[in-house]
Amino acid sequence: MGNIDIYIDDIEKEYNIEEEKIKKIIETVLEKCIEIEKLRKDIIVNVEIVGDDRIKEINNSTRNIDKVTDVLSFPMYEKKDFEEKLEEIYVENNIPTILGDIVIDILQVERQAEEYNTGIIRELSYMTVHSFYHLMGEDHMEEEDKKVMRQKEENVLKELGELCK
Known part of the structure; x- marks a missing residue:
């Protein structure tokens, strides 16, 4: 598997799930996504787990939306440039490829x-x-586009089986 960096912000343990379990779930899910999409193994994804204040701050500074959200994604490539990068993502060339960053508000996820x-x-x-x-x-x-994305999401969740029931 590639490099999945997971950072859990110090939110004073306000959430009800253990940090190691959060990390394991995210790693398992991302590994399944990479497997299903047949991506090469040296993909880099950074994940940050935060609380309400931090995600609101990030949402405001990056999207000018001053409210809490569940998740933010910051792709390394714009959609229009992504097609050009596909070969780099699928073909082994000994150069790790960064897909981007994910920020998840664990408190919003719990709600x-x-x-x-x-x-x-x-x-x-x-x-x-x-x-x-x-x-x-x-x-x-x-x-x-929404239908295509939802189908892909459901396919991964189905493949994960018991984890996601």
């Missing part, structure tokens, strides 16, 4: 898990998959 009655593991898994596909250039602004 959504309760709201949607999905459970924290499934919700965290979904947010990770969703972010991964944004890093891969997927979008859900248009209805057809």
